[in-house]
Amino acid sequence: MCVRGYALYSSLQDYTCSSTDDHRTLVDYAKLKGPPECWHLFFGNAKLQVPTKDLPHPTMNPFNLWSFSSVHVYMAVIAVKAGTNATICINKFGPRLFVELQIENDLRNDIESEFTQSFGFKFLSCYSEKYFSFDFYLAPFKLTLWLGLSITLAITCAIFQAYMFVKTGEVSFTVSLSFISLLLDDFTSVPESIANGLFYRLIFTVWGPVAVLIINCYGGLLVSELNAPLESVRPQTVEDLICKSRHLLDSRVVQNISSLAKELNFESYSAYWGNLDCSTPGFCLTPSSKIDYASNDAAAEFFQSAKESFLNDKSFPSLTKENVLEWLFINPAHNTLPTGYSPQQQNYTQTKLEALVEKDIINCKEKRAYFSVVETVSAEMDFLHISCYPSKKFYVGSASWRPRRFGWEFQKVAGSTTSSGVSVVHRNLQTLVSSGIYFRLRTANFKDLSYGRKPVANDTTPSVSKTAIDGRIMTVFMICGALTLCALVALVIEGYNEFSEILNTRKDVTANEGNVLEFPN
Structure with missing residues (x-):
């Protein structure tokens, strides 16, 4: 044998x-x-x-x-x-x-x-958590309303001060506080000679209801904002990131290739691959990923994967939801290249491309998401949040996209x-x-990819504590300081006037004592 x-x-x-x-x-x-x-x-x-x-x-x-x-x-x-x-x-x-x-x-x-x-594939994104700060007191009203309210109050006080100066020859800041105090849900005493005046009563009659309406609306909006939950609605799945033709994923009937081609405009897709420099609408989340050069053109890692699937499957008579999701994701509405990348420049190094992607990820004010395989996203999360930017908030999507079985x-x-x-x-x-050795080595290998890597920016934003001195209590100090400053200004003005009157009275008394008449015996 x-x-x-x-x-x-x-x-x-x-x-x-x-x-x-x-x-x-x-x-x-x-x-x-x-x-x-x-x-x-x-x-x-x-x-x-x-x-x-x-x-x-x-x-x-x-x-x-x-x-x-x-x-x-x-x-x-x-x-x-x-x-x-x-x-x-x-x-x-x-x-x-x-x-x-x-x-x-x-x-x-x-x-x-x-x-x-x-x-x-999974995605990693960044968000900014807004704490209770001084902006909270400005949020109920728009800027135009604040400006209109300030101008109205300033004109009202100026007109009333002019009226007092013409009538009495004096200017008293205390009387103007009676109008401002209404906005603080309070009231101050007014001299009887002014309070009985028809001019004052007309102004107070008009301003009083307006001030009460404003303070009640303002207080109601503040209470509603305090009781409202935090704005924590964030994308969790890849479907949440689609910003155009999202309704195709909700369709119960799988469309054939001809109707889908009409809806998605495959010709534009092909043209888009040759011209990746496109603008992204403000409501669309911009995906970032590891950038690789293919045929002298830069393309995101996940974009290349979806593109290959598109080229292989676009002639199929029937489609799956996964196919539709892939093709929606390579829609030109999603700009897959990082901010600052220029297609005309061909001498980018891998380090430079990674730096551009990292700048997009750490910009929590923009709608950005980092796409890669699960282990790479986990390693990137450790590098960004734990090592370099602890003050920023990062999170990873709950479900993976295009799961595949891998092995030997x-x-x-x-x-x-x-x-x-x-x-x-x-x-x-x-x-x-x-024995677990295989997965332990793989995890360590992905984390070691960040060894020697330097962050592209300094984490200068301090971590805000909700109860510490640099957190919410700071707002209370700011308000108390502003009110105390206003009170001191009013005290100085009123004290100066009173002190001037006392000095003038003493001068008059002294002059009268020196001019006492003496009668002969």
Whole structure:
């Protein structure tokens, strides 16, 4: 009986033969061929080109940043070399080992698959949490109303002061407080000579109801704002980010390709890919992502993925909701390039592109979202929120987009020594996954991508405490200080007038004492 080992070409056949008198043909035939001496390592469809001498040693520390750049190569070396005499080869022929490949549903007889994880795209966004501040007191009324109210009050006080000066020859700031006090839901005393005047009564009759109406509306709006919940409605799923033709996702009947093409205008989509510099409406959230150069054109990572799906599926007679979502997302209404990027400039470095994307992410006042695979988003979250910008609020969407199954694929070989019937290399990978080492190394590898990375801006905004001195209490101090200042100004003005009257009275008394008449005896 002869068994042919693995050979890439038929001209290089490798047979192992043995004489046997056992009539059970093909029983234990695989034992006639020993395990392979080398494995070819592939990432996707690309074969590993690292020289054998540069491969990591199984005893190295995988958490050392300077040991080796790819943790996947390290795990492949562990899987291939642990308990075997095999190695990873480049020039020799051997079975193929595919690392982190998307696993399809169709099963092949010559391939063994090991599912490791399922992940898709997620988004990260930033928002500003508004605390109770002085702006809260200005929020109930618009700026035009505040200006109109201030001008009206100033003109009213000026007219009344002019009236008092003409009638009495004096100017008293205290009387003007009677009009201002109505806005504070209070009232001050007015001299009887002024209060009985028809002019004062006419002004007070007009101003009084207006002031009461304003103060009640203002107080009601403040109470409503205090009792209202915080504005915390934020996008949680990818569907929440669509800003044009959103109704297509809610349709119960899946549209055919012709009607969808009419609705989405596929021709504009194709033209858009050649002219990515487009404006984004203010109500649309602008997605950012890792920028890669493809055919000398910059494009977001998730945009390229959706574009490939569009080119592959746009001729299908039936569509799924996922197809529609992908095509809605590459709508020209969503500008996928970061702010400050110029298509005319072709000398961008990867560091410069990453800096542009980071500037968009940390701008919490704009509608921005960072898209990438789940693990990259998690690592970016740790870098932005924990390491560089603790004062800013970041959050990650709840659901992933375009989830896919990923894992390793092994070409079946003879010489299996495991009870489950898989190769020793396959069994070693199963051990790495079940023990948790595989996921621990992957997580650490993604976090190490930010090693040595510098933030593009300083986190100068102090973290606001809700109860500390720099939080809500600061507003109370500002109001008390403003009222105290107004009271001091009024005290100085009134005190100066009273002090002047006292001095004038003493001068008159002194002059009268010096001019006392003396009668002769």
